[in-house]
Amino acid sequence: MSTRTRSPLLLAVLAAALVVGVQALLVPLFAAPAAHLAPRDLPVAVAGPAPATGELAGRLAAARPGAFEVTTLPDAAAADRALRDREVYAAFVAGPDGIALHTAAAASPTVAALLTEAASQLAPGRPVPVVEVVPADPDDPRGAGFAAGFLPLALTSMLAGVLLVLLVTGRAAxxxxxxxxxxxxGGVGVAVLHGWLGxxxxxxxxxxxxxxxxGLATAAVVAGLGALLGRPGIGLGALLVFLVGNPLSAVAAAPELLPQPWGTVGQWLPVGAGGTLLRSAAFFDGAGAGAPLAVLAGYAVLGLALLLLARPAPAPADEPVAALRPARAAAG
Structure with missing residues (x-):
């Protein structure tokens, strides 16, 4: 077998091995967070008279150690304010007739379902009334549409950054x-997600x-890394946005349900911050928007700075050839 025959064969085998190696890394990266969803210091409130709230907090801690970060509030009105401000996911309200659960399912339908189950365990033998203070969208009660609809926003934003690096030359352009x-x-996204799909x-x-x-933050950071580092920069941007950022984003669940510190790390990446910020704008009148807004603004500024720092792309290779043709014609 000649060297020319062996080289393509070896290259093909190495390419296959490389792809399988990437596959072996990606499968657990995407599957492990979803397979290990559980509350970890999940912010909840207990509200009502002092003796009752103390007992409730103790029962929650005993039922699931480390699962909940409990805030004690004086009454149901204070609990509802905390829910609307995105300070807690739910509130266990003690009253004369027993426990009631106040929820903000719009923050995470997955968490609301989990806490409804936990409330029923605290009051065995009787139904626990559930008050939806900030309900999920009636057209998307489980939040599946929100999560599925957000993924294309991430993919297309990443694609926009890649295309701007590969097809467009010049900083201004x-x-x-x-x-x-x-x-x-922004315009098309809200028209589809809000106007069309509801x-x-x-x-x-x-x-x-x-x-x-x-979209600006994601596309800018991918384009900036690509402009500064070339194709490796595009790969780094894809890793940051999609390969790592998507499975750690908790768009379909909640950051506190992921193994830590990965839930927190995900909120420092564009997809996690974007999902949290969009929930705040769509269901909570902007409450809780400060941190994700700062993260996205930071990525946008970083990406734009990288674009400005990168060297201008060289002129296409065929331009010198085109310039030589008139000279050759004149010489002929």
């Missing part, structure tokens, strides 16, 4: 492309601004 993408992504329930302009900022 790339910056203009990012601005155009952010505006269009998965969002907040102010259209605020939701469009969030989607546009998420």
């Amino acid at each position: 790339r910056l203009a492309g990012l601005a155009a993408y952010a505006v269009l992504a 998965l969002l329930g907040g102010d259209w302009l605020a939701e469009a601004a969030v989607i546009g900022l998420f």
Whole structure:
């Protein structure tokens, strides 16, 4: 067998082995967080008279050690304010007729279902009334549509950054492309998710601004890394946004349900911050938006700075050849 025959064969085997190695890393990265969902310091409240709330907090701690971070509040009204401000996911309210559960399912339908089950265990033999203070969207009661609809936003934003690096030369043109993408992504995204599918329930302009900022942050950081580092930078951007950022985002659950510190890490990445910010805008009138807004703004600034720091792309290789043709014709 000649060297020419062996080299492509060896390359093919190495390529297959490389892809399988990546597969072996990606499968647990995507599957492990979903397979180990459980409450870990999940913020909840107990509300009511002091003796009753103390007993409730003790029973929660005994039932699931380490699962809940409990805040004690004086009454149901204070608990509802905490729910609307995204300070807690649910409140166990003690009253003369027993326990009632106040929820904010819009923050995470998965958590609301989990806490409904926990409340029934605290009051065996009797139904626990559930008060939906901030309900999930009626067209998406389980939150599956929100999570599934957010993934294409991440993928297309990453693709926009890649295309701007590979197809567009010049800082000004790339910056203009990012601005155009952010505006269009925000407008089209809210038209589809809110207007067509009915998965969002907040102010259209605020939701469009969030989607546009998420698109800008994601596309800018991918484009900036690609412009500065070349193709390895594109790979690093894809790793940051999708391969690591997506499974740790907790868009379909809640950061406190993921193994730690990965739930926290996910909120420092674009997809996790974007999902949290969009929930705040769509269902909570912007409550709890400060941290994810700062994260996305930081990625947007970082990406734009990298684009400005990168060397201008060289002129296409065929331009010198085209320039030589008139000279050759004149010489002939």
